[in-house]
Amino acid sequence: MARIAVFGANGAIGRCVVTEALARGHRVTAAVRDPVRYQGLSTAVVHGDVLAEADVARVAAGQDVLVSAVGGGDGPGHLRLIEPAARSLxxxxxxxxxxxxxxxxVGGAGSLETAPGVRVWDTPGLPDRVLQIMHAHGDALAFYRTVADIRWTVLSPAADIGPGERTGTYRTDTDRLVIDAEGRSRISLPDFAVALVDEIEQPQHLGERFTCAH
Known part of the structure; x- marks a missing residue:
């Protein structure tokens, strides 16, 4: 059993990670800015602002793993959160x-390669807002890659991540987008959480980024 704290536990990815970790018998603490709004999962809940270094230290103290599931969506404020959150963590x-x-x-898919020297964010026609979020995740990853004194891992989703079944199966790569036989890159939220908790239980990617897809 691992002691796991999750920032961003109230988001779609965070809630799936908490659910998966609890189902496997881990002890989970959800760190959210407004604990009153966190409902539906039987776990310890504490206040925590990922942009406050003191909060990060307090929440992380005594834990085996700290998960950051913040900045994974495209809602207001996420663009300003992604790279600063990495530095605060x-x-x-x-x-x-x-x-x-x-x-x-949790990282982004934008910086994953679709061909040598070509990344997802090079796809023609992507909206500016999406590109900004992709590059913000890229900046966060670039920062993590300068960090040698913290044991870190970044998990990037497939190009398409959303609701779906928990199959418990997925394929991985490091910096290349994982696609299926029809050229699609997708992972369900529950299976993304499976991949993340698998990495908690059996670390395979210390000091690097990896990605997963069906």
Whole structure:
């Protein structure tokens, strides 16, 4: 059993991660800005602002793994949250020194390669707002790749992530977009959570980014 704290636990990805981790018998703490609004899952809930380094350190203290599921959507404010959250998470964990837990952060698909030297964000016709979010995730990943004193992992979703069944199966790669035989790249929210909790239980990607898709 691992002790896991999840920032962004009230979002679609965060809630699936909490659900999956609880189902496997892990001890989970949900860190949200407004605990009163967090309902429906039987787990410990604490206040935590991912942009406050002191909050990160407080929430992470005593945990085995800190999960950041913030900035995964396209709602208002997410663009300003993504890269600053990465810096705050690392700074907060550094306050704990050798006692800091592992960090697993949800990334974006935009920087994944679709061909050598070509990335998802190079796809013609993408809306400016989507491109901005993709590049913000890319900036966060670039920052993590400068960090050598924190045990971090970034998990990028498929190009299409959304509601669906939990099959428990998925395929992975590191920096290349995972596609099926028909050229589609998709993962259900529950199976994305499966991949993330699998990484918690059996670390395979310390200090790197990986991705998953059906």
């Amino acid at each position: 690392v700074a907060g964990l550094r306050e704990l020194g050798d006692a800091s837990p592992r960090l697993i952060a």
